[in-house]
């Protein structure tokens with residue numbers, strides 16, 4: 027299906043394995059958006075002119091297509107800016123209506139389905155309960171779920187598919203338990219909507235949230251499905267034009283759902299693009315999409331099983347999300363793969379409680395597939411990982427050989443590798459003048475720097491902590507370079523000057539994302555000195 031996605035014409039060598047973060051867009055979706063802007067652009071609703079009526083029709087048709095995709099009616103489809111906004115809308119509308127009880131979520135939630143409940147439950151004095159994973163860390167512990175959901179449970183909010191483990195949760199079963207106790211069920215469908223058939227009625231979801239950009243649609247648009255009875259009872263958590271029937275200075279009468287929840291000018295082009303994405307999926311059919319993806323999943327599972335030195339997270343029964351760990355920092359693996367035009371994701375995937383508490387990992391590497399993924403993409407990933415395991419390579423040896431880096435840069439690259447393996451001054455200073463710990467929140471890299479300062483100069487400097495090769499090597503090199511240096515001078519190394527200083531130390535080009543890793547050490551030293 028690559029031929030339907032123009033990105034692959036522009037990037038023929040790209041193995042795009044980051045669909046769980048955001049999917050690529052087919053011509054159909056791009057054309058629908060461009061056509062709207064070129065041929066029929068106008069604001070929607072209330073316009074008494076031809077273009078306004080056409081735009082309104084396109085916008086409302088998009089709602090119908092999305093409704094059809096998930097077996098809902100159009101009045102049950104609220105357009106939002108994405109899953110995060112959908113969950114926030116639900117939480118802001120519902121939580122203030124409860125003055126006691128508990129909210130149940132799970133430990134495998136993306137931050138988007140955790141922080142809104144955590145923050146609002148706390149404010150409202152409600153208890154937040156979390157369903158843990160089973161011992162093998164692959165599925166939700168349903169026995170615990172039965173214990174935790176009780177007659178005081180107001181809302182049960184959980185993900186349909188884990189964005190880290192690929193686990194497909196038993197939505198129907200969990201919704202059944204919640205409903206037995208009179209609780210409202212919200213399902214985060216961000217990782218399901220483009221991969222599994224979603225019938226909100228069959229699943230028993232009262233609310234179902236998803237994003238356009240993960241289902242071959244545009245960014246900045248998403249959906250909160252809500253069953254009609256519930257939406258009628260819910261109050262809009264934000265206010266403005268377009269959602270009202272009558273307004274006086276003292277009072278407002280709101281219109282019916284879904285418009286009651288869509289104040290202001292909506293993302294019209296986004297909704298039209300999303301409608302087109304829904305039609306794209308409907309035309310191909312979930313059955314065909316699943317058949318394609320399941321073949322790839324089976325194949326990749328077999329390949330991972332044979333890969334030595336790589337641990338795959340999650341169960342066998344999964345969607346096309348493959349998160350793994352190996353004896354290397356995920357950032358280094360991601361950079362290594364990127365040099366071969368293989369795009370994957372490294373970090374904690376916005377699921378810190380799952381990563382750090384349940385799985386005991388700071389970060390992991392995730393490859394994820396979509397309708398355009400081909401087996402050759404997976405073979406390239408596996409081959410590259412095999413090379414990585416063999417060489418422990420921070421850099422792709424082929425590309426180094428081909429002169430992608432200059433002779434001098436190759437030496438620097440070797441030097442980085444050596445510093446990362448055997449960092450200098452990674453030790454404890456018993457009585458430091460100052461100590462400071464800093465984190466890179468994207469990947470969990472952590473450095474603790476201790477310094478002894480004497481007469482305005484660094485007399486000794488050492489560090490502790492963990493991180494990718496770049497952050498460890500940069501820190502190790504800094505500890506050598508900064509010995510005896512004036513603290514005033516170190517503090518002037520901010521902005522571009524700091525970036526230049528660290529880049530020249532490393533001696534190779536550093537991309538913007540990895541620059542955060544490279545600068546972590548200098549930033550920590552400066553914080554300690556301050």
Ligand code: PLP
Pocket residue numbers: 046047108109110111136138139185187188189214216217237
């Ligand atoms: N929920 C899950 C399971 C996700 O994977 C994501 C994004 O990765 C989100 C929520 C948030 O989606 P968005 O950033 O589109 O709002």
